[in-house]
Amino acid sequence: MTDYLDRLNxxxxxxxxxxxxxxxxxxxxxxxxxxxxxxxxxxxxxxxKAFPGQILAVTFTNKAAREMRERVSALLGRxxxxxxxxxxxxxxxxxxxxxxxxxxLTSSFNILDADDQMRLLKQIMEAxxxxxxxxxxxxxxxxxxxxxxxxxSPDRVTPAEDTDFANGRAKSIxxxxxxxxxxxxxxDFGDLMLYMTEILRDHPEVLxxxxxxxxxxLVDEYQDTNLVQYLWLRLLAQGHRNICxxxxxxxxxxxxxxxxxxxxxxxxxxxxxxxxxRLERNYxxxxxxxxxxxxxxxxNEGRLGKTLRPGDEQRATRDAEPVSVLGLWDSDxxxxxxxxxxxxxxxxxxxxxxxxxxxxxxxxTRAFEERLITLGIPYRVVGGLRFYERAEIRDAxxxxxxxxxxxxxxxxxxxxxxxxxxxxxQAMRSLHDRARRDGVPLSIAAASLIEDGGLRGxxxxxxxxxxxxxxxxxxxxxxxxxxxxxxxxxxxxxxxEMWQQDKSAEAPGRLENLKELVRALADFETLAGFxxxxxxxxxxxxxxxxxxxxxxxxxxxxxxxxxxxxxPGWEEGLFPSQRTMDESGAKGLEEERRLAYVGxxxxxxxxxxxxxxxxxxxxxxxxxxxxxxxxxxxxxxxxRGGSASLERDRMLAAPAFARAGGSFPMLARRPxxxxxxxxxxxxARADPIxxxxxxxxxxxxxxxxxxxxxxKLDIAFDKAGSKRVLDRFVEQA
DNA sequence: GGATCGCTGATTTTT
DNA sequence: TCAGCGATCC
Numbered sequence: 058m059t060d061y062l063d064r065l066n067x068x069x070x071x072x073x074x075x076x077x078x079x080x081x082x083x084x085x086x087x088x089x090x091x092x093x094x095x096x097x098x099x100x101x102x103x104x105x106k107a108f109p110g111q112i113l114a115v116t117f118t119n120k121a122a123r124e125m126r127e128r129v130s131a132l133l134g135r136x137x138x139x140x141x142x143x144x145x146x147x148x149x150x151x152x153x154x155x156x157x158x159x160x161x162l163t164s165s166f167n168i169l170d171a172d173d174q175m176r177l178l179k180q181i182m183e184a185x186x187x188x189x190x191x192x193x194x195x196x197x198x199x200x201x202x203x204x205x206x207x208x209x210s211p212d213r214v215t216p217a218e219d220t221d222f223a224n225g226r227a228k229s230i231x232x233x234x235x236x237x238x239x240x241x242x243x244x245d246f247g248d249l250m251l252y253m254t255e256i257l258r259d260h261p262e263v264l265x266x267x268x269x270x271x272x273x274x275l276v277d278e279y280q281d282t283n284l285v286q287y288l289w290l291r292l293l294a295q296g297h298r299n300i301c302x303x304x305x306x307x308x309x310x311x312x313x314x315x316x317x318x319x320x321x322x323x324x325x326x327x328x329x330x331x332x333x334x335r336l337e338r339n340y341x342x343x344x345x346x347x348x349x350x351x352x353x354x355x356x357n358e359g360r361l362g363k364t365l366r367p368g369d370e371q372r373a374t375r376d377a378e379p380v381s382v383l384g385l386w387d388s389d390x391x392x393x394x395x396x397x398x399x400x401x402x403x404x405x406x407x408x409x410x411x412x413x414x415x416x417x418x419x420x421x422t423r424a425f426e427e428r429l430i431t432l433g434i435p436y437r438v439v440g441g442l443r444f445y446e447r448a449e450i451r452d453a454x455x456x457x458x459x460x461x462x463x464x465x466x467x468x469x470x471x472x473x474x475x476x477x478x479x480x481x482x483q484a485m486r487s488l489h490d491r492a493r494r495d496g497v498p499l500s501i502a503a504a505s506l507i508e509d510g511g512l513r514g515x516x517x518x519x520x521x522x523x524x525x526x527x528x529x530x531x532x533x534x535x536x537x538x539x540x541x542x543x544x545x546x547x548x549x550x551x552x553x554e555m556w557q558q559d560k561s562a563e564a565p566g567r568l569e570n571l572k573e574l575v576r577a578l579a580d581f582e583t584l585a586g587f588x589x590x591x592x593x594x595x596x597x598x599x600x601x602x603x604x605x606x607x608x609x610x611x612x613x614x615x616x617x618x619x620x621x622x623x624x625p626g627w628e629e630g631l632f633p634s635q636r637t638m639d640e641s642g643a644k645g646l647e648e649e650r651r652l653a654y655v656g657x658x659x660x661x662x663x664x665x666x667x668x669x670x671x672x673x674x675x676x677x678x679x680x681x682x683x684x685x686x687x688x689x690x691x692x693x694x695x696x697r698g699g700s701a702s703l704e705r706d707r708m709l710a711a712p713a714f715a716r717a718g719g720s721f722p723m724l725a726r727r728p729x730x731x732x733x734x735x736x737x738x739x740x741a742r743a744d745p746i747x748x749x750x751x752x753x754x755x756x757x758x759x760x761x762x763x764x765x766x767x768x769k770l771d772i773a774f775d776k777a778g779s780k781r782v783l784d785r786f787v788e789q790a
Numbered sequence: 791g792g793a794t795c796g797c798t799g800a801t802t803t804t805t
Numbered sequence: 806t807c808a809g810c811g812a813t814c815c
Binding site: 674676 | 806807811
Binding site: 515516 | 803
């Protein structure tokens with residue numbers, strides 16, 4: 058009965074068996090976090106402490122929720138049903154449907170996606186006559202979302218929290234935006250958390266009800282919670298105080314999305330007498346990889362302090378290769394290096410799906426894609442545009458939304474002129490005016506405009522055909538079912554034909570996606586069920602288990618693992634990203650370092666870090682220096698190599714090069730060298746530059762040296778901000 | 791109302 | 806480099 062406990066190590070076992078009272082599990086990368094969470098879940102059920110419906114289990118991603126559900130079912134030996142297991146947002150949506158009227162919505166409220174949100178905000182900013190050029194709507198959206206992340210409805214935004222965006226009108230636009238959402242009976246993602254937290258805070262009877270229901274609370278990826286999620290959890294946990302949070306402060310990489318690591322740090326304060334269990338035995342990576350990752354992350358301050366060590370020393374050491382650090386001439390060579398090595402691995406019988414290339418920013422994947430295409434190596438780009446974010450899918454869903462909910466103005470607006478029905482700005486304005494005048498949805502306003510001649514000619518005919526269509530499709534729905542109806546609707550509305558007529562290269566793919574969407578409908582009983590799913594589960598269901606190399610950002614790689622991990626582009630400015638450092642300073646740098654740590658700890662057996670001396674950024678070449686993170690890796694566990702050798706250093710040091718501003722496009726097409734090289738030995742500078750010195754740099758101008766690290770200088774440039782550059786690129790002013 | 795031209799600006803994005 | 810947007814023209 059309890060043999061599942063035998064498979065755990067002592068710390069894991071403690072985390073599973075400490076059922077009552079607050080518990081914080083600090084789980085390093087690869088220490089069996091998911092196993093602990095799922096086993097704990099099953100253990101609570103199997104020990105008879107609670108029924109499935111009395112456990113609240115929260116994750117961040119749908120994937121994590123699905124995984125937990127599957128693994129709990131496996132442990133129980135039967136499907137786990139009636140669970141409150143899901144993402145923060147899905148759980149809040151479910152709760153909010155019950156209490157919607159408390160915040161002025163009805164239980165059938167719509168959940169808007171990013172696209173709808175932006176359109177709405179733009180409309181409001183336009184109405185408020187805000188110059189969209191000076192104040193970009195995206196920026197305000199970001200501000201509003203951060204407010205929501207911190208649990209602030211418009212009336213709670215204090216002057217101190219306000220920004221000077223749009224001359225101090227941000228708060229009032231926020232209020233208008235919220236009002237508009239309510240009038241549309243809609244909530245955005247942030248609202249799901251915000252409203253539910255407000256309800257729990259202001260309605261003790263509702264809170265008491267959930268206290269009765271939830272005896273145990275489990276939280277995954279606790280380091281990623283934002284303030285409103287934290288408040289929500291704290292309210293719910295006040296009942297039985299049986300809350301277990303699992304997280305890793307070293308893997309907190311979403312602060313720019315509002316996540317606050319501080320939530321972990323204050324757990325003990327909020328829950329006195331909380332038990333803390335550290336999981337430090339790593340069963341994933343080899344000893345050198347762990348040593349490199351640990352050595353790197355040790356450079357961060359303010360950690361809760363964990364040290365990863367191999368769970369199985371023998372296994373982690375056997376045949377373990379050091380972490381490779383390769384210095385390359387330019388980004389092209391880096392691409393070739395990665396491609397060539399993947400080819401070798403493939404020839405040696407390695408599974409491609411066990412290889413990943415992890416980059417800092419999305420655009421970097423492109424270079425590797427091109428290389429892999431040339432070599433004929435199958436790959437998959439993880440992330441990027443997701444299925445439900447594609448235009449054709451969103452259009453089709455908008456059709457479905459109008460079908461389901463004729464009053465869904467945002468959806469109606471999206472499709473009324475797709476395919477073209479001659480509805481332009483002018484007609485749109487009439488529609489809006491009429492809708493406002495009569496206090497009716499756009500579709501009703503359209504009907505009334507056709508009736509009294511407010512719309513004429515081609516526009517009238519087109520819109521009339523559309524409205525007639527909806528009447529027909531709605532009648533068809535109960536008779537023929539949602540699958541048949543949706544596909545008929547897409548055909549009869551002319552939407553399918555629009556893409557059939559389209560001559561562009563993407564058109565066939567889009568038609569394929571539409572078919573896929575109709576297929577996906579089969580998984581749902583009703584149209585409503587499907588629509589709720591798409592708004593909450595915006596993800597691309599991975600199908601076809603083909604063997605492919607993974608290309609993705611470091612963020613997208615969190616939670617995944619691979620035998621071999623390539624980590625290209627470890628250069629100052631790119632990684633750590635200059636922009637992060639400019640915007641968030643030392644804190645930003647630490648988050649970048651955590652990102653590097655996440656990257657390294659994805660690797661089971663092999664990690665290959667690389668940096669290029671010259672990188673093509675957009676149109677031109679830029680020279681760059683190795684990332685400071687490379688210097689922070691413990692030398693004993695890494696192996697340096699690469700082609701950017703003595704020759705390069707001699708050239709970099711040459712005065713002519715420095716005078717040319719540090720870039721030399723004419724040299725970019727240097728003949729390829731096969732992996733030779735040892736680590737570049739570099740000539741010391743004859744006249745060392747001291748801290749505080751005034752210096753001049755060809756590209757960045759004048760500045761003051763604020764720190765010296767070997768041959769690298771941290772310089773606060775008067776105009777260009779602070780940067781790290783090689784001493785040979787500057788001269789004392 | 792719709793096509794075309796030219797300018798701008800460009801991380802990370804679990805829901 | 807190049808996509809996405811707004812301004813401009815038909």
